[in-house]
Amino acid sequence: MGISKLTTDKVKERMDIEEVIGDYLPMKKKGQNLWANCPFHGEKTPSFSISPAKQIYKCFGCGKAGDPIQFVMDIEGIGFQEAIKHIAGRYGIEVEEDETRTPEQNEAQNERESLLIALGFARDFFVKNLQTPEGKSIGLSYFKERGFTPAIIEKFDLGYALDGWDNLLNAAKSAGFKEEILLKAGLILQKEGDATRIYDRFRNRVIFSIHNISGKPLGFGARILTKDKNQPKYINSPETPVYHKSDVLYGMFQAKKAIRDKDNCYLVEGYTDVVSLH
The missing domain is CATH 3.90.580.10 (Zinc finger, CHC2-type domain)
Incomplete structure (x- = not known):
């Protein structure tokens, strides 16, 4: 419609x-x-x-x-x-x-809205994980070590991905989300050559939510805190129908008012750099 x-x-x-x-x-x-x-x-x-x-x-x-x-x-x-x-x-x-839209237009719009809803669910899931025993001892303690206050943690939707292969997958499916949408949103992965092997993209990492200019979560950056040579330090969401990396600047949603008021902007490299300066 x-x-x-x-x-x-x-x-x-x-x-x-x-x-x-x-x-x-x-x-x-x-x-x-x-x-x-x-x-x-x-x-x-x-x-x-x-x-x-x-x-x-x-x-x-x-x-x-x-x-x-x-x-x-x-x-x-x-x-x-x-x-x-x-x-x-x-x-x-x-x-x-x-009721003037074509079926194709309705399908594309419905998919986009479903992706944004799924990403919003994931954001809330990661944020709530900070209050679990694992999230408190690993994720929350890391953010506190970086000097992030509770207000800043909340403002930037910082979170934690629990250790395990399918914590988000199971929670999302229980909430009614289809695997197809979770895959398109970049939240889960499918093992190559095995359509039955599906698992969370983000595991045992602190989470940085990436917002659009309006504040909707489009993707995530995830940092590992353990020393594991077999794992990259950061894992990021892939390009999706709603997340185009070249069009999104991390922290712009939180900073846009200050940039406008001060007529000034500082660009830095990392997620934690953005949050720290903010």
């Missing part, structure tokens, strides 16, 4: 381009317009113009232009319907559905 015309009209009536783009970019007023560095191509001199009066934007460097809906589509890498839902959520507008 698609979004009703009434919902789309409400979004278009309520949305404000300065507020929508302001969630992503620091802007400076110059004359009647606002200016920012274009998020769609690298530049040091602002050429991205936002017109509050006309409710449109245009980059004079790369040519990108449009209204707030188009901006959200471009920067989030989503379709029109999802952009409407995104903006509706920002303004607390109830989304009403209609």
